[in-house]
Amino acid sequence: xxxxxxxxxxxxxxxxxxxxxxxxxxxAREAGIGVINVGTNLETSKQALALAEQNENMWxxxxxxxxxxxxxxxxxxxxxxAKSEKVVAIGECGLDYFRQRSEVEQAKQKEVFxxxxxLANQVGKPLMLHIRNAYQDAxxxxxxxxxxxxxxxxFAGTWxxxxxxxxxxxxxxxxxxxxxxxxxxEVILHAPLNQILIETDCPFVAPVPHxxxxxxxxxxxxxxxxxxxxxxxxxxEVEQVTLENTIRLFGLPAVQ
Numbered sequence: 001x002x003x004x005x006x007x008x009x010x011x012x013x014x015x016x017x018x019x020x021x022x023x024x025x026x027x028a029r030e031a032g033i034g035v036i037n038v039g040t041n042l043e044t045s046k047q048a049l050a051l052a053e054q055n056e057n058m059w060x061x062x063x064x065x066x067x068x069x070x071x072x073x074x075x076x077x078x079x080x081x082a083k084s085e086k087v088v089a090i091g092e093c094g095l096d097y098f099r100q101r102s103e104v105e106q107a108k109q110k111e112v113f114x115x116x117x118x119l120a121n122q123v124g125k126p127l128m129l130h131i132r133n134a135y136q137d138a139x140x141x142x143x144x145x146x147x148x149x150x151x152x153x154x155f156a157g158t159w160x161x162x163x164x165x166x167x168x169x170x171x172x173x174x175x176x177x178x179x180x181x182x183x184x185x186e187v188i189l190h191a192p193l194n195q196i197l198i199e200t201d202c203p204f205v206a207p208v209p210h211x212x213x214x215x216x217x218x219x220x221x222x223x224x225x226x227x228x229x230x231x232x233x234x235x236x237e238v239e240q241v242t243l244e245n246t247i248r249l250f251g252l253p254a255v256q
Contacts, residue, residue, distance in 0.1 A: 003057055004032035004239050005224065006246040007217040008173050009092075009128065009153045009199035013037045013047035013060075016203040016214060025055060028217040034058060035217045036250065038092050038128055038153075040065040042074065045081060052086040059252065060084075061128045063091035063116055066109045073112045075119060082123045088250035090120040091128030092153060095141075098132045110137070114145055121147045126249055129153060129170075135161040142168065151249060154201055155187065162187045166195055171249055173197035176207030176215060179226045188230045197249070198223050198242045 007028070012035060017024055028035055034057035039045025045062035052060040062081045064073045081087060093116040095109050120127050127150030131138045135157045142150070152165050155172040162172060172191055175198075178184045188196070200207075200223070202215035207222035224242070228235045246252065 002032065003034050003243065005198060005220055005243055006034040006036065006057075006252075007200050007202075007220045008036050008151065008197040008246050008250075009175070010035050010037050010202050010217050011040075011044075011204075012202065012217065013039070013044055013051050014203060017216075024216045024218075025058075029057070031218045031221065033217050033220055036061060036088060036246075039063055040092060041068050041071050042077060045078070049081055049084055049086060053084075058086075059088045059250065060086055061089040061091050062087055063089075063093040063128065064112055065092055066094050066096040066113065066130060069105070069108065073115050075115060078116075078119055079123070082119060082125065087125065088252065089126045089128040089151070090116050090123070091150075092130040093117075093127065094130040095134035095138045096130060096132045097134045097137075106137075110141060113138070113141060117142070117145045117148075120150075121145075124148065125251070126150045132156065135164070139164045139168075142170075149249060151197055153199060156184070157187070159186050159190055162191060166191060171195045171197050171245055173199040174227065175199045175201045175223060176205045176211075176219065178230075179207040179222050180211060185230055188227055193231065193233060193238070193241045194245055196227065196242055197246050198227070198238075 036059045037048040039048045039062045048060035129152045151171045206215035228238045
């Protein structure tokens, strides 16, 4: 089956799928959905890459999540992983001030973020960004250091903040939360469709009608349907344009 869609940010590499991972992957494949699995530390990055190597129309990102203070960013080890053609981005990396991080924690996050930007610059691959309550600081760092493009995953900022990233040529991705929360409508409405990606962030935040359950990549169609509704664009057009956006940003080969 040809691809209709790519889930641009998933975590099928997480332990949440250990008991039925193959079934979850099969459901995505049967729905015509490719998957980019995202690493959050060295171990989950290795797992994401292993899954990508084992499955067609599946790719990986490698990186250290900004809230993972238990691990130092080992540039050399991540660089080795980044050499794989199946690794299509660095991250998820960025800044997360959600729980009122101390100045020391914020400084550490910025330091690790810059290292991952430098890695992305070196290997010429885009960034998978995790930013929460820190859009202005993240933008300033990207503007100063980044020589590559990127995707602001699970974008939850204002339209004014969105414009900062869109003007840099970055994309914004949206997941299941848009099916039941209206906080995202303004950004979705005004953002150009050619700078929007579809994601699930599974196993988190399943969309209506699966809310409260473990999320999975095959549920991404619910996000497409809501974006179609908000923007007044047909479902096939949202599928086609966001598929093209994902292929273009991550430099994916021609997909089948």
